[in-house]
Amino acid sequence: MLSKNEQKKIRLLSEKKYRSKLGLFVAEGLKIVRELVEEGYIFESIFSSKPIGFAPYKLIDKASLKKVSYLTNPDSILGIFKIPKALNDIEIDKFSLALDSVSDPGNLGTIIRLSDWFGIKNIYCSLNTVDCYNPKVVQSSMGSIARVNCQYLDLATFLSKYNSTIYGANLDGLSHYDCSYDQKGILVLGNESHGISSHVNDEIDQFITIMSKADESGAESLNVASACAIMLGEIFRPQSLFKS
Amino acid sequence: MLSKNEQKKIRLLSEKKYRSKLGLFVAEGLKIVRELVEEGYIFESIFSSKPIGFAPYKLIDKASLKKVSYLTNPDSILGIFKIPKALNDIEIDKFSLALDSVSDPGNLGTIIRLSDWFGIKNIYCSLNTVDCYNPKVVQSSMGSIARVNCQYLDLATFLSKYNSTIYGANLDGLSHYDCSYDQKGILVLGNESHGISSHVNDEIDQFITIMSKADESGAESLNVASACAIMLGEIFRPQSLFKS
Numbered sequence: 001m002l003s004k005n006e007q008k009k010i011r012l013l014s015e016k017k018y019r020s021k022l023g024l025f026v027a028e029g030l031k032i033v034r035e036l037v038e039e040g041y042i043f044e045s046i047f048s049s050k051p052i053g054f055a056p057y058k059l060i061d062k063a064s065l066k067k068v069s070y071l072t073n074p075d076s077i078l079g080i081f082k083i084p085k086a087l088n089d090i091e092i093d094k095f096s097l098a099l100d101s102v103s104d105p106g107n108l109g110t111i112i113r114l115s116d117w118f119g120i121k122n123i124y125c126s127l128n129t130v131d132c133y134n135p136k137v138v139q140s141s142m143g144s145i146a147r148v149n150c151q152y153l154d155l156a157t158f159l160s161k162y163n164s165t166i167y168g169a170n171l172d173g174l175s176h177y178d179c180s181y182d183q184k185g186i187l188v189l190g191n192e193s194h195g196i197s198s199h200v201n202d203e204i205d206q207f208i209t210i211m212s213k214a215d216e217s218g219a220e221s222l223n224v225a226s227a228c229a230i231m232l233g234e235i236f237r238p239q240s241l242f243k244s
Numbered sequence: 245m246l247s248k249n250e251q252k253k254i255r256l257l258s259e260k261k262y263r264s265k266l267g268l269f270v271a272e273g274l275k276i277v278r279e280l281v282e283e284g285y286i287f288e289s290i291f292s293s294k295p296i297g298f299a300p301y302k303l304i305d306k307a308s309l310k311k312v313s314y315l316t317n318p319d320s321i322l323g324i325f326k327i328p329k330a331l332n333d334i335e336i337d338k339f340s341l342a343l344d345s346v347s348d349p350g351n352l353g354t355i356i357r358l359s360d361w362f363g364i365k366n367i368y369c370s371l372n373t374v375d376c377y378n379p380k381v382v383q384s385s386m387g388s389i390a391r392v393n394c395q396y397l398d399l400a401t402f403l404s405k406y407n408s409t410i411y412g413a414n415l416d417g418l419s420h421y422d423c424s425y426d427q428k429g430i431l432v433l434g435n436e437s438h439g440i441s442s443h444v445n446d447e448i449d450q451f452i453t454i455m456s457k458a459d460e461s462g463a464e465s466l467n468v469a470s471a472c473a474i475m476l477g478e479i480f481r482p483q484s485l486f487k488s
Binding site for chain 2: 139
């Protein structure tokens with residue numbers, strides 16, 4: 001059984017204002033909870049309907065878990081974790097990502113998972129980008145949130161001081177196949193509907209575009225996480241003509 | 245106002261069995277509904293809370309639309325469309341995709357949108373792959389469902405007769421950067437958790453893998469739609485050494 005207080009806390013933590021106020025977030029699913037624990041995230045409580053070996057936990061029945069879970073098909077485990085102190089770690093010696101007003105939590109989670117796959121440690125997010133501790137972000141990052149650092153800041157100001165090549169994904173730039181990528185560069189991806197905002201656009205050194213292979217009646221644009229995937233695949237290809 | 249019957253029909257069409265029984269599906273959002281109409285999809289009804297110019301419609305108030313919408317934030321328009329007759333069009337002169345037990349509707353929708361972008365006309369789906377007229381698939385395809393043909397069939401049998409190179413994405417194949425792609429080939433992508441099933445595996449000519457750039461603690465796998473995006477980006481790169 002979960003106490004009334006525990007139930008209420010989990011419910012409140014679906015909202016950003018309570019996550020910020022309490023400094024906590026919720027993660028569900030064995031893989032995600034275990035990876036957070038293994039990466040040293042401090043937890044307040046872990047509730048599980050099955051025995052686990054990697055952390056102390058409170059055994060609860062499935063029905064209680066279902067009652068508080070954010071998922072349609074709840075997993076066997078839910079943890080309440082402390083939001084780590086913001087790192088404010090500006091690492092310009094490695095390729096990084098910047099997100100301008102990305103609003104869909106599934107997209108941010110997928111981008112975090114992609115970053116983890118390609119060894120990107122830092123994602124710089126505009127202040128209006130969806131919160132990385134949103135339950136759907138945590139879920140779709142599949143544990144990668146434990147290894148990728150999302151920093152929220154005034155993106156235009158940050159980029160204006162960024163001492164490396166700034167790439168921006170848009171629909172009328174250089175073909176992403178034809179660009180030679182600075183390996184210390186940063187790629188800016190914009191909002192799902194409106195792209196990169198004008199004051200961030202001013203900071204871009206090189207716009208790049210994924211060329212469509214369809215005839216004129218094809219898709220007008222790609223999902224931002226798909227665009228991110230294709231561009232990172234190209235940026236990190238071994239044959240890339242990296243500028244030093 | 246929507247009649248009780250109309251409301252009930254829209255509610256029922258969220259389920260595959262009623263979509264199959266009635267031969268209808270629901271699409272929401274101006275872009276998606278307009279693209280379906282423009283691509284010649286036959287509609288039974290279009291309900292809109294704003295005037296539209298591209299099709300006859302029934303003007304309804306926002307509250308009525310909100311009541312029947314599948315979306316958390318309903319758009320101004322919802323259409324009931326006829327499911328087109330299955331094409332059973334096997335086109336082996338162009339690169340195609342095959343999906344084995346892909347279960348997440350958002351993933352299928354994203355893969356349909358990617359296919360549309362890269363000019364892929366046919367996706368061959370195993371019988372247990374999520375229905376392409378599932379509302380979340382239609383939604384995340386962003387209208388591309390109107391231009392990409394999803395065929396449901398016994399995938400292993402289909403591939404056993406496929407007269408071209410069959411690629412399969414897995415975690416221990418040839419680096420996707422090192423492969424030269426047959427431009428009449430087909431790429432098989434598997435289930436989100438279990439990958440490609442064993443009887444489909446038997447039909448694969450060449451397994452390919454997206455190499456991780458992270459150290460050992462990085463993400464264990466990629467989302468299937470992200471993997472699809474990265475692989476299509478590579479397969480369709482102009483410099484690809486296509487076998488003729």
